[in-house]
Amino acid sequence: IKGKIITVVGSGLIGRSWAMVFMSGGYMVKIYDNIPGQASGAITEIRKQIEELQQAKMLRGNLTAAEQLSLLSSHDDLLQALEGAFFVQECVFEDLEAKQTVFHEVENLVTESVILSSSTSCLMPSNVFSRVQNRTRCIISHPVNPPYYVRLVELVPHPETLPAVMDVAYSLMTDVGQAPVRLRKEIDGFALNRVQYAIIAESWRLVQDGVISVKDIDLVMSEGLGMRYAFIGPIETMHLNAPEGMEDYLQRYSEGIKRVLNTFGPVPDFSGEPADRIIKEICELIPAEQEHLTARRERRDQLLMGLAKLKK
Numbered sequence: 001i002k003g004k005i006i007t008v009v010g011s012g013l014i015g016r017s018w019a020m021v022f023m024s025g026g027y028m029v030k031i032y033d034n035i036p037g038q039a040s041g042a043i044t045e046i047r048k049q050i051e052e053l054q055q056a057k058m059l060r061g062n063l064t065a066a067e068q069l070s071l072l073s074s075h076d077d078l079l080q081a082l083e084g085a086f087f088v089q090e091c092v093f094e095d096l097e098a099k100q101t102v103f104h105e106v107e108n109l110v111t112e113s114v115i116l117s118s119s120t121s122c123l124m125p126s127n128v129f130s131r132v133q134n135r136t137r138c139i140i141s142h143p144v145n146p147p148y149y150v151r152l153v154e155l156v157p158h159p160e161t162l163p164a165v166m167d168v169a170y171s172l173m174t175d176v177g178q179a180p181v182r183l184r185k186e187i188d189g190f191a192l193n194r195v196q197y198a199i200i201a202e203s204w205r206l207v208q209d210g211v212i213s214v215k216d217i218d219l220v221m222s223e224g225l226g227m228r229y230a231f232i233g234p235i236e237t238m239h240l241n242a243p244e245g246m247e248d249y250l251q252r253y254s255e256g257i258k259r260v261l262n263t264f265g266p267v268p269d270f271s272g273e274p275a276d277r278i279i280k281e282i283c284e285l286i287p288a289e290q291e292h293l294t295a296r297r298e299r300r301d302q303l304l305m306g307l308a309k310l311k312k
């Protein structure tokens with residue numbers, strides 16, 4: 001599929017990231033945004049980032065910065081942006097109606113074989129694609145921020161999506177160096193956010209109930225679980241954590257796991273006095289002013305860059 005064209009619809013944070021990922025794999029990328037001038041502004045931003053990445057020797061793929069940038073173009077006209085594309089990656093606001101409208105418009109401008117892919121984090125395929133007539137070519141390709149360093153892509157089918165469409169999306173993501181996973185059917189939150197929300201919920205309850213501080217629960221992840229989760233998942237962790245593997249682990253620990261799980265509290269409210277307290281505690285550690293948040297985000301991306309290097 002090399003030499004082929006991908007259209008990115010929406011030139012915000014995620015649209016720009018997808019463009020950089022696809023370009024790094026040698027694909028031609030056409031970026032469209034419905035605000036005139038926005039897509040060309042995105043190109044300026046991408047150029048800056050790609051050149052910085054080259055200097056830091058962190059540019060992905062086998063092409064130079066200049067070669068990658070030559071694959072990129074911006075368009076204020078949707079039809080022009082879609083011309084020649086085999087894959088459309090939608091990255092507009094997380095708004096169901098906006099996405100439904102975009103896919104309705106796009107479907108009317110492309111041929112039957114073009115794959116329609118959405119970046120949505122939380123919307124279900126059966127809703128996102130409800131205004132598309134041929135839903136066999138629709139798929140959600142959910143990235144993780146920032147996709148350039150965090151490679152996971154969740155591929156989520158619409159109930160009517162053809163297996164061959166999943167396969168093309170899977171090959172494309174692998175080809176550009178992402179790490180795709182397949183969900184076999186749609187489910188609210190997909191896999192990543194379901195696991196993430198389970199972690200958020202229990203962390204919140206532990207702080208809310210006065211068991212541990214905000215600072216310390218974050219350390220439980222960053223200095224504890226996170227250390228191995230960067231390389232092995234929870235199931236492999238179980239398998240390795242007993243001398244004879246998973247069966248042994250279950251014999252030794254499943255009663256204890258069930259006992260603890262049965263003490264978990266209800267879904268937190270994330271509001272009222274506990275929320276006020278947790279907001280205060282995190283803001284004492286990291287003030288919510290832009291300069292502090294920006295500095296911490298830059299630190300996060302820097303660390304993720306190092307980790308991505310290590311994982312390679």
Ligand code: NAD
Binds near residue numbers: 010
């Ligand atoms: P963003 O606000 O940064 O960008 C949205 C862009 O879409 C803007 O440039 C806007 O002008 C453009 N747009 C809006 N309506 C449009 C239309 N009809 N046609 C063309 N362009 C249009 O948002 P983002 O953070 O890049 O998020 C985009 C999508 O990616 C969302 O669905 C979001 O849930 C998903 N996502 C975001 C993250 C994240 O961490 N930001 C992670 C994974 C997935």
